[in-house]
Amino acid sequence: MLKDITVLRGNEVYLHKEFAISFKNSEVLPQLLKYFDEEVTSRGFYDEDLVIDIITLKIICFKIKTPLPLFFSLTYDDSSLPEQITPKLHKLIKVITKFLAKCNIPDKTLSEKQKEDLGAACSSNISDLLKLRPAKISVIGYDFTGKSSICEMLQSGNIPRKYKETTHLKKYNTELFGMPILLWDIPDQGDISDHVWRSFILGSDAVILVLDSTRENILESKMMVELTDEIIPHAELLIIANKQDSEEALEPKEIEKILQSKVFPFIANDPENINLIQKQAAKLLEIKAEGIDYSKEDYVIQRND
Numbered sequence: 001m002l003k004d005i006t007v008l009r010g011n012e013v014y015l016h017k018e019f020a021i022s023f024k025n026s027e028v029l030p031q032l033l034k035y036f037d038e039e040v041t042s043r044g045f046y047d048e049d050l051v052i053d054i055i056t057l058k059i060i061c062f063k064i065k066t067p068l069p070l071f072f073s074l075t076y077d078d079s080s081l082p083e084q085i086t087p088k089l090h091k092l093i094k095v096i097t098k099f100l101a102k103c104n105i106p107d108k109t110l111s112e113k114q115k116e117d118l119g120a121a122c123s124s125n126i127s128d129l130l131k132l133r134p135a136k137i138s139v140i141g142y143d144f145t146g147k148s149s150i151c152e153m154l155q156s157g158n159i160p161r162k163y164k165e166t167t168h169l170k171k172y173n174t175e176l177f178g179m180p181i182l183l184w185d186i187p188d189q190g191d192i193s194d195h196v197w198r199s200f201i202l203g204s205d206a207v208i209l210v211l212d213s214t215r216e217n218i219l220e221s222k223m224m225v226e227l228t229d230e231i232i233p234h235a236e237l238l239i240i241a242n243k244q245d246s247e248e249a250l251e252p253k254e255i256e257k258i259l260q261s262k263v264f265p266f267i268a269n270d271p272e273n274i275n276l277i278q279k280q281a282a283k284l285l286e287i288k289a290e291g292i293d294y295s296k297e298d299y300v301i302q303r304n305d
């Protein structure tokens, strides 16, 4: 998933768009990029692809000397493939240099209006880059727990009008707060140790485990937590204690005690909760968008991040 695009000309930021959190400390990325730019400049490392692998990120950079000294960087998560990304970065560089040539900038400063126009000039390249490798969220859980209802809330902003059993894997190409994502509604096919279930969840950036909040379901779902830990250890996890309106539902505190993990208490057949679940899912992917507040309590379980 594309997290950040930055274009620098020395200390001047020509373009900056942040789609998701890269570093927990928001001061790190801009500083790092500045240092990288200085370093490649002092080494004369021009016109060469540069991929920096750092913690859970891949920063794909490129420095040009002419017609203007510009430093370009795209920050992705570490599962991204640079060979897919660099051709698109080169297209973006072309669009930007063409735009700047037209602007005829004698000094380093771009006016706010010019920066805005620059952003608009490359918006289709940027949406191309966003679509290149969207984050994948897998929705898992035993049958009849509310998986499809939650997928529907996330992808269409509605709740299903009537129940229909999911018998096959359902894949949605959708958007969450403007970010393209893949959402997989993974049916419980009876045997989660089976390789099919494993293959469905492979490559997930995040997992939503849906419980119906009954004691029996919580106990059997423990196995799913353990399996995701093993198969996709870096994927963020959100455990939804669904059907909190039902009589057999255990209290969230009790569920947390059994699972030794925090859970998100939820009712998926209430349209009032659509925004709540969309925000939680966005937090799973650390999407930056208006209305998503990272200072408030959240329910995301970060594993190895």
Ligand SMILES: Nc1nc2c(ncn2[C@@H]2O[C@H](COP(=O)(O)OP(=O)(O)OP(=O)(O)O)[C@@H](O)[C@H]2O)c(=O)[nH]1
Residues within 6 Å of the ligand: 141, 142, 143, 144, 145, 146, 147, 148, 149, 150, 162, 163, 164, 165, 166, 167, 187, 188, 242, 243, 244, 245, 246, 266, 267, 268, 269
């Ligand atoms: N009371 C109550 N019912 C819910 C809630 N969430 C979902 N349901 C209902 O539970 C049933 C199953 O919901 P689905 O979303 O289809 O569950 P699922 O896990 O996709 O089911 P399968 O595809 O059969 O495995 C539907 O009738 C939903 O309306 C909830 O929070 N409370």
Ligand SMILES: [Mg+2]
Residues within 6 Å of the ligand: 147, 148, 149, 164, 165, 166, 185
């Ligand atoms: Mg279903």
